[in-house]
Each structure stands twice: as C-alpha cells, then as structure tokens.
Amino acid sequence: MSHVERKAEGGRIVAAAFAVLAWLVKFIGVVLVIATVSFVIVRAAPGDPAQVMAGQTGAADEQMLAQLRQEYGLDKPYLIQLAGHLKRVLTVDLGYSYRQQRPVLSLLAERMPATLLLTGTAFLLALIAGIVLGTLAGVRAGRWSDTLLSVVALLLYAMPVFWLGLMLVLLFSVQLDWLPAFGYATIGVDMPPLRRALDILSHLALPALSLSAVYLAIYTRLMRSSVIEVMHQDFIKTARAKGLTRGRIIAKHILRNAILPVVTVAGMQAGALVGGAVVVETVFAWPGLGRLTYDAVLQRDYPVLLGIFLVMSVLVIIINLLTDAIYRAIDPRVTTRARS
Template identity: 40%
Template sequence: MSTYLVKRLTYILVILLAASFLIFSLYALTPGDYVSSNIKLSPERKAELRELYGLDKPMLDRYVIWIKNALQGDFGYSLAQQKPVLTLFNEYIWNSFLLAAVSTFLTWLIAVVIGVISAYKQYSWFDTVVMLIIFAAMSIPSFFIGLYLIKMFAVDLKWLPPGGMTTTGSNATGLAYAKEVIQHMALPVVVMTLLGIGSLTRYIRSNMIDVIKQDYIRTARAKGLTERKVLFTHALRNALLPAITLVGFELPGLFGGSLIIEKIFNWPGIGQLYMSSFSLRDYPLLMSFTVFIAILTVLGTLLSDLLYRLADPRVKLD
C-alpha cells in the first residue's frame, strides 16, 4: 500500500505540474487582461501596472514566478477584487462547500433508495414513473428549473426567499442565523439535487438489476432472510462498488459543479465569483481556481481507488 501511495503521489505531482503549465499558458495567451481592458486607466497607468504585476514579462518567466509563489501558498493577487486570491477563496469557498455538500448527501441518499426499489420492482408502475421523472429532470436545463422554482415558491407562494444567503440587512446570530441560511439554501439545494439524482439513480438501478440476479442473492433468500435485508445488506453493498468510482468526481464537483446555480440564486459562493471574474478578465483568480479544481480531481481519483480497495479486499493496489 505504501509503495502504491508513493507512486500515485509522484504521478499526481507530475500531472499537476503539467496541468498548471497548461492552464497558465491558456490564460496567458488569451488576448487582453484586467489592466488592458480597464477603460478607466490611462495608457501610462496601464503600463505602470503591467510592469508592477509582471504582465510585461515573457510567459515562461511569469509561470516560473507564479509556480514558485504558489508552492509557498501565494496564488497571486486579484486586481478586480483588490484582495489576495487565497483570501477570496477563504471568504467564498465554504459557502459553496455548504451548498454542494448538502445537495450531494441528499442526492446519494435519494438515488440509492429509489434505485434499489426501482430495480426490485423492475417494469412496474413505480419503475416507469421514476424513469419518466428522471428523464424529464435530466432534459430540463438547470437555469429553467431554478427560475421556475423562484417564481413558484418565492414570487407566487412567498414561502422561501428568492436568493442570497441571508436577508439583506439582517443581523441575526446563532439559531436565527442558521434558520435564515437554511431557508435561503433550500431552493438551490433542491435544484442541484434534481440535477444529480437522475444519472445516479439510473446507475444504481442498473447495477442492482445485475446484482439481484446473482446466485448468492438467491441463496440469501433461501436462508429465510427478509427481503429488506437481502436488498439493502447483501445486494446494495455489491451494487455500490462500481458507484465508488463516481466519488472521485464528486470531490471537485463540491466546488465547481454549482457555477450556474450560484449565479441564478445569487449565492455568495466561489462559483459566482468565478463567473463574474470572466467578464472582468481577472486571470489570477480564474487560473488559481482552475488549478484548484485540477488538484481536487486528481485527489478524488486517488480517494476513489482507496475506497474501492477498502470496500472490496480482493482488489490489489500495486
């Protein structure tokens, strides 16, 4: 196991180095930047700022400087926000994590339960209705679902707030603050859960259909075990083994999978900050966030491999 981890970590470092150079090159070669596109600055001030922030240097020199600073925990300075990138991450990224973590938990919980029941009752009216709802949810764009829920629950019924994380001007603390946050995150969590539940339910349903046809499932039933124990103890454990590979994609999705949703609901997360940085051409922030997603991606694949080994001792990691 230790040899495997050393090999994987070495590969991860090489991959991240190559990915960081590619990401830096793409942003560096993109025409324009925050300084040159800012019409409020005079040509002299633009030239001064470009020299101050090293934007007038060759691309390779800029990359070497950036990677050295990044290894020391300095990911650059956001010219648009006038703050260090790491400070902005600390301010916004936990809001995104809260939103995505809750929706991910609900997505897996609901998908597992519905997928198991749908596989057990294959071709029944329940299975048919579930498949129709899943395909409908997967075919409707996220922005349409979000705007429709805002109109229904926030504008028409006035049950929930239309956006934001807290009420404007609110000074609530403690339980009152937690209640406000829960109310404001209800709609975006519902939308993100609906978007993720479709493909995951189909995946679990397909795996369960294959598993419940195996001989050991018939043996478990022959021993007199209850159907619930057979399905959720014996069958589900083996059906979830292929789904463990999806965990690796969930980790970067916790921060990068809600860009549009955060924009629609005005949620103060890293996704909305990332989207607004595009129009401002704030490349230090854009580049750092993209590298951050790349780091989470490679770590997520490593985590899924380790979890697969823990779930199935027959798997050897060499």
Template identity: 55%
Template sequence: MELSRLPGFLLRRVLKSVAVILAIVVCNFLLIHAAPGDPATVMAGQSGAADPQYMEQLRRQFGLDQPLTTQLWIYLKGVLQLDLGFSHRQQAGVAGLIMDRLPATLLLTGAAFLIAISGGVAMGALAARRVGTWADSVITVIALAFYATPLFWVGLMLVLLFSVYLEWLPSFGMSDPSLNATGLALAWDVAQHLVLPAVTLGLFYLAVYARLTRATMLEVADQDFVKTARAKGVPEGRVLRAHVLRNALLPVITFAGIQAGQLVGGSILVETVFAWPGIGRLAFEALLARDYQVLMGVFFITSVMVVLFNLLTDLLYALIDPRVEVA
C-alpha cells in the same frame, strides 16, 4: 485491505496527484493567457485612465511585460508557496478571496451531494425492487426529466414556485443582512436560503445516481451468489441489502467520487442564478473582468479538490469491498 500497504499506497498517490495538479496548473495558465484581449487595457479602463504610460506601468506591475515562460515560472513558484497572486479588480490577494468564498461553495455542494446521493440511491433501489411496475416507470420518468432539464430553468421555476407564489423560501443570497442574526437564528436563515440552490444543483445528479443504482442492482441480482443466498432461504430484505445493494454501490461510489469534485465547478451556474457568494460566482465575475489571477486560483483550488475526492474514493472503495486491495 492490508493496513501495512496503506502508507506506500498513499505516498504513491500523493506524488501522482502533485504531478497531475502541476500539469493542470500549467495547462490552465497557457489556456487563459491564450485568450484574446489585453488585461492591462481592462485594468486601465476600470481605473478610468487608459493612457499608454499608465498601461505600461500596469504591465510592469503585474509582470505582463515579461515573456510567457517567465510569467509561467513566476506563477509556478507562487503556487508552490501557496501564493496565488493578486487581484487587480478587487485589490486583494487571490488566496484570501477564495478562502472567503470557499465555505459557501462547500456548504452548497455538500448539501447538493447529500441530496443527490441519498435520494438517487433510494429511488434506484426502489425502482430495482419494483422493476416492471408503475413505481419503476414513475421513477424512471422522473429521473429522465431531471437529467434532461437545464439547471438554470429548474432554478428559476423553483424560485417562481416557492419564493414568488408560495413565499415559503427566500430566493437569492446566502442570508438576509437586514436581520443581523447570530447563532441559531443565523444558521436557520442560511439553511432557508440553502434549500433552493442545493435542490437545483442536486436534482441533476440525483437522476444519474437513480439510473445507475437501478441498473447495477438489476445486474447484481442475476449473479450466482445472489441466487445461492436465495436458495439457502436468506430473507429477501437481507438479500437486497447485504448482497445486492452493497455490491451495486461500488460503481455508484466510483461515479460519486468523480462527481463530488465536478459539483464545485458545476456550481458556477447555480451560484450565479441564486446570487450565492461562492467561488463559482467569483470565477464568473473574474471572467467578465478578465481577472486572470482569480480565474487561475479558482481552477487550482477546484483541481486540488477533485484530486482529493478521487483519493478518498479509492480508500472508501477498499473499505466497502474487502476484495479490493489498495495496492
């Protein structure tokens, strides 16, 4: 990778990313407003007053009486100013609500990603090295089982086993408010609450990485440069690490960069099952309340994260494989 080309590459990617994010914002806005139902009716019902005058006042207050194109232009100007609107349900700014919940989601998805990528690569490498043996068969069966099992069922079974029967781990929430813990005690409490949801979210992707690593390692192992290294007498362990595994990680990194962004959206189900206070649960609550501003805000933040993860993946790709140029 030539460092002189890096600024131009980053500039082009940033401009493309901004265009992609704006297109996603427009699509999300149109799709959400195409949904049946009147948000003013929901807001009036929540406040206990559903007379026509009050509903008309709500429509004027939140701009629902404006044409759709006018509403879209107002929303786009707000997004460009990092103003994601106001939540009628929680009576607070959408940006503030998301920023309060985002650290919990990043903690959950980050832990799940580490579990998935480290465990998946390790299992896939072991299966490729022991191909055709009982270890390969066991890893393959386990990976297929994790891949085919619904996340909510895995979460509920983990709660029954480790929380109800064994009583080793807490089942719901991010921390125990009755402890009033601070410092290391609070960190330990959060870590205990994190185990079950992170494992639940990570198991599905662990299975994907295990299968992908195994397949790519077996494919790379048949390449001529690997055979040449073995013919020169390079130790088998070094061949596997420096030649086979390193080249096999390239498609894994590509897939991981895509999945890292999708983990944030995929955490909605896990956060709901475990009552984890992240943006996934915030989006679910907003969907039930027809809080369009919060939904669009969550979609916007997750879209930005997906684009950023893809940009980081491209840079990491070039760092790992010198043959890949940023241009």
C-alpha cells in the same frame, strides 16, 4: 516480537514511507501540470486585464496601460510569467487579485466555505436520494412505480440547471413565498446561532436542489441498472433458497454489491459539481467560488482564475482519494486484488 517479525514490520514501515513519498511526488507533478495547462488556457483567452482596469478608472490611455502592465508583471515575457506562476504555486502563493486588490489565497479562503456547503449538500442529496430511488426502482422493475421513477429521472436529467433554478425560484419564492430566492443569508439582521443556521439552510435549499437534480437522475438510473443486474446473480438465488427475508437480501446482499458502480461514478463526478456551481451560484447570487469565477472571467482577473482552477483541481484529487477509501470500505476485496 521475534527478530524476524521486527524485520518484517520495519520493512512494511519503509514500504509505506516510500509509497507516501511516491504519492507526494505524483501529487506535486500533477499540480504543476494542471497549473501550466490552466496558465496557457487562461492567457490564450481574448482580453487584456490592463485595458479592463484602465477602462474602469476612465483613463485608458497608452501611458496608463503601460503602467498597469508593468505594475502587475504583464509586460514580462510569456515564459517568465509562467515560471513565476509555477514558483508561486510551489510556495502556496497564488498571487494578487487585480480587481479585488487582495491576495488571491485569502479571497479563495473567504469564498470556499460557501461553495463547499453548496456542493457538499448537493452531492449528498443526489447520492442518497439516487441510491434510495434507484434501489426502489430496481427491486420493482417493470411495475408502475419503476416507470414513474424512470420518467422523473429522465425529466430531471433533461432539464438545464439554470432553467430548473429559475422555475424553483418562481414556484417556491414568488408564488408560494416559502423560501428565499437569492443570497447566502439574510443581511442586516442580528440572529442567534440556531436561527442563523436555519436561515442559511433556507437560502441553501433551492441552489442545492438545482445543482443536485442532474446527478440525482444519473445515480437513480445507474443504481436501478446495477440492482437489476445483481438480483440475477447466483448468490442472490442462494440467499433466497436459504430463506432470508426480502429486506435482509436487499440490505445485506443486493445494496452492498449494487452500490459500487454508483460510488465510482459519484467520485468521478464530484469534481464536476464545482464546475456546475458556477451557473447555480450566478443564478442564486450565492457568494462562492462559482460566482467568483464568473466575476473574474468578466474582469480578466488572471490570478483569481488561476487560483480557482488550481484549488478545484486539488479538490478533485482529494475527492478521488476519498472515493478510493470508501470503495475499499464497502468492498474489502478491492484491497486484496490490488495487493495480488
């Protein structure tokens, strides 16, 4: 390697290091802004955690309330509480749960796998099915199959998540007795690993279907429109003129270009899946962050709510980064345009 090449390589390494440093600074800034906004919103909500805790013990007198406020720092000035919260965020200390009497970080770590399993399964199901069904509808636009898929997508989009979940429970659990209605796994039964995994999957089926329905409808409609648009491009006409088979044109040319808008929208909406999980986890008694959020709201457990908001926000940031990486993998021209 010549001196000029070594110098150029060193310059690229320094530029990459500065880019990573700049990203970390932006990431920390975004996290602090999110932590501040969530603190203001949570504290603006009506209700007093001290009164909730005192009411549960049956001793809601003024002395008990004052003692609880002092013990959990609720008697300190607003700005001091905010500063303490931001300090804990920077040190990855999310505080202590009023209700659970446990560190929030360990509580979230315990509930996180169930939520990631539910939202990840629902996301993949909605994305894969939406791409496949949207492609089928797009290449057969105007035919009866396209009309049928469009009507089904519209119906799924119009159904409330909680109503669809209850209907699935009535059909597959009550009437047909095929799938369990509630919970994460069968309790009190010792199973081998493979049977335990199948048991969890059977409990996962209905919540994942309920959570993915709306997004499946969105991706199907978006993919259909994108496929129809790409099919009228000049390079598709050129591919047909070259004598390429219909399957090759769809797989190599239409699908690769039409999928880009779907990936973009899916990346932006992936974080919303965690918010939708609150309703689904409550309906199906799924022990994840969504159910924990519902319980924390009822119990006015501020540290748990703030921790959940922060973790969800970080997940959204990570998902957006993964979306950018996938986008560049599908279409390398994005990287070229960004550099130019």
